[in-house]
Amino acid sequence: MPYLTQLAKVARRTGCPVTEVAGWKTRGHGPLQEVDGVVCHHTAGWNDMHVVRDGRPGLDGPLSQIWLRRDGRIFIVAAGRCWHNAPSLSLGHTNSRSIGIEAENDGRTPWPKVQLDAYKRLCAELCREFGLPVSTVKGHKEVNASKPDPHSINMNNFRRDVAALLRGEPAAPADDLSWTEKLVKDLPLLRPGDDNWDVKTARGLLNARGYLPEAVYAAAGLKEWLDRTGYDDEFVKLIKGFQKLKKLDSDGLVGPLTWAALARVS
Known part of the structure; x- marks a missing residue:
């Protein structure tokens, strides 16, 4: 499979603002073998798109194809394979076979509604583009035993909302319950x-x-x-x-x- 140079166009179908990070179309650790799933993460920090793009000590970037800012803006970081999930508990969610979304959050702070809405819309459009069933949208914590992200998100409810968006229905409104x-x-x-x-x-x-x-x-x-x-x-x-x-x-x-x-x- 070639580099995923359609990602910016897919992201724009969400209706959310999109930024193409310079060099993204050729950035990656080689091409993906297939797109069999989507892995949802939180970054464990703030203002950290550069970490997703460039990596950190001991792990070269890119670390994910997409960085989702807290205000709902989608940043397309890379089109090739990224180091976002290893070791994977699922063959369909390895680095070579899945798209990673890193959402800006320190792992404790409640998610802004605008960011959660963009997260679900993005996953829905990725499913639509690559012919993926909603069941292949997984939290990092579901496909890697050592990870807690994305924090506080019930992934079953998240997938329910993604499925509703694919059917053309609005996602269930986020509640304000403590x-x-x-x-x-x-x-x-x-x-x-x-x-x-x-x-x-x-x-x-x-x-x-x-x-x-x-x-x-x-x-x-x-x-x-x-x-x-x-x-x-x-x-x-x-x-x-x-x-x-x-x-x-x-x-x-x-x-x-x-x-x-x-x-x-x-």
């Missing part, structure tokens, strides 16, 4: 006497990881347990860690009934 409100919304309501309510709680914690900041997990002592696939053996530790999380509920938005139920099974 992380504690989202937790209450998604965590099953627990009542004394419910069967398997401990399993429900653990499942809710695992699901919540899709949007709670990594920093919250680290502060609450939950990250180690949530990174594991099983929750039966780790359940008591999960709940004890969750009690620490209560201290972070400075807004008081998690209802007392929820905390009482969690305390009962700890």
